[in-house]
Amino acid sequence: MLLKGSCHCGAVRFSVKSCQPYPFMRCYCSICRKTAGAGGYAINIAGDNTTLEVEGAENITIYHARIQNPEDEKPHVSKGERRFCRHCGSFLWVYDPEYPELMHPFASAIDTELPKPPERVQR
Numbered sequence: 001m002l003l004k005g006s007c008h009c010g011a012v013r014f015s016v017k018s019c020q021p022y023p024f025m026r027c028y029c030s031i032c033r034k035t036a037g038a039g040g041y042a043i044n045i046a047g048d049n050t051t052l053e054v055e056g057a058e059n060i061t062i063y064h065a066r067i068q069n070p071e072d073e074k075p076h077v078s079k080g081e082r083r084f085c086r087h088c089g090s091f092l093w094v095y096d097p098e099y100p101e102l103m104h105p106f107a108s109a110i111d112t113e114l115p116k117p118p119e120r121v122q123r
Contacts, residue, residue: 003047005092005109007085011059012092016047016105025104031065035082036091036106043107044094045114052103061086 006013025044032042054060063082068075080096093105107114 001115002112003045003105003110003114004112005105006111007059007088007090007092007109009085009088009090011087012054012056012085012090014052014054014092014105016049016053016093016103017051018045018047020046031067031078031082035063035065036108042091044104045107045110047093047103047105049095049101049103059086060084060092 001018002015003018004013004015025046026041027044028041032044033040036042060083063084065078065080065082066075067078079098080094082091082094084091090109091106092109093103095103
């Protein structure tokens with residue numbers, strides 16, 4: 001399925017193919033809750049990063065979250081890239097270079113009508 005998305009102000013538009021437009025992944029991690037959560041979680045979709053096309057890439061900013069593991073003395077910076085519009089702050093997708101074939105658009109950034117999932121996955 002081809003997913004088309006954009007930020008709130010329209011400065012960034014993107015499309016990506018998804019072989020799994022559902023189940024939607026509800027993520028309750030502290031990063032998703034603080035940066036993109038509404039209702040205490042973010043909803044992510046799996047996308048094929050090799051098919052990602054972006055208009056307005058110059059308007060995208062990347063956030064690398066700081067992660068504090070209980071066994072570590074100091075937090076470390078995540079390699080995961082949370083991409084958002086530098087003008088309106090809309091969260092667009094997450095990309096992790098450890099899984100270069102994947103990207104995870106936030107369901108809230110998708111403009112394409114999404115199928116109704118028969119199931120939901122919580123992380």
